[in-house]
Amino acid sequence: MNEKALGQILEWLSDAGISDIIADVNSIPVEIKKEVMTLSALKEMISRVDTPLRNCAINMVFGVGNEKADILLLGEAPGVEEDRQGIPFVGQSGRLLDKILAAVGLDRTKVYITNILPWRPPGNRTPTNQEIEQFRPYVLKHISLINPKVIICLGGTAAKALLQTSQGIMQLRGKWTRIDEISAKIIPTFHPAYLLRSPSQKMEAWLDFLNAIHWLENSGT
Numbered sequence: 001m002n003e004k005a006l007g008q009i010l011e012w013l014s015d016a017g018i019s020d021i022i023a024d025v026n027s028i029p030v031e032i033k034k035e036v037m038t039l040s041a042l043k044e045m046i047s048r049v050d051t052p053l054r055n056c057a058i059n060m061v062f063g064v065g066n067e068k069a070d071i072l073l074l075g076e077a078p079g080v081e082e083d084r085q086g087i088p089f090v091g092q093s094g095r096l097l098d099k100i101l102a103a104v105g106l107d108r109t110k111v112y113i114t115n116i117l118p119w120r121p122p123g124n125r126t127p128t129n130q131e132i133e134q135f136r137p138y139v140l141k142h143i144s145l146i147n148p149k150v151i152i153c154l155g156g157t158a159a160k161a162l163l164q165t166s167q168g169i170m171q172l173r174g175k176w177t178r179i180d181e182i183s184a185k186i187i188p189t190f191h192p193a194y195l196l197r198s199p200s201q202k203m204e205a206w207l208d209f210l211n212a213i214h215w216l217e218n219s220g221t
């Protein structure tokens with residue numbers, strides 16, 4: 001496929017995918033807004049959050065990558081390997097994520113990566129609604145400190161948490177949306193762990209990443 005044809009397809013996907021989802025306003029608590037002006041201050045503040053998750057985990061997993069990146073990747077929560085190393089996406093899912101990034105001409109020096117939860121839920125269970133609610137304000141602050149132009153939500157949990165929607169990833173993926181609290185455009189895609197189980201869907205994820213890059217290249221900023 002030549003570049004022009006690919007560009008047209010991506011434009012079509014982008015146009016067709018604009019969503020009307022508008023999340024409820026759930027503003028950052030005043031104390032986070034006022035006190036925290038840097039990533040290290042935010043990290044310090046999160047390390048003091050009162051949560052039982054901390055008791056079961058080895059390390060807090062904050063964020064990694066380019067702090068001035070235009071693209072922020074938002075995952076769900078650390079797994080075993082991330083917990084061990086204290087770095088997001090360094091296990092099996094992370095290796096696939098690196099391949100996806102390479103396939104679209106990116107790497108970890110060009111994006112920023114973080115998760116909804118900074119600690120591994122016991123047994124890798126899905127984050128509870130209460131945990132998501134507790135950490136969402138910190139995620140919003142984290143995003144605002146990086147100030148990306150595009151957020152790619154990796155998987156349904158990250159997408160649902162950020163967008164505050166009950167829609168599943170099958171409905172959300174590939175559709176651009178925004179929320180009131182941040183200026184970045186948001187595009188959900190499949191989680192690498194899901195792609196490991198369903199490799200036939202890799203093409204969709206690849207297209208979502210290309211869609212994000214295409215938008216960035218044409219956003220005129």
Ligand code: URA
Pocket residue numbers: 075076077078079082087088089090091093094115
């Ligand atoms: N899965 C996630 O959602 N995040 C990680 O950091 C690792 C696996």
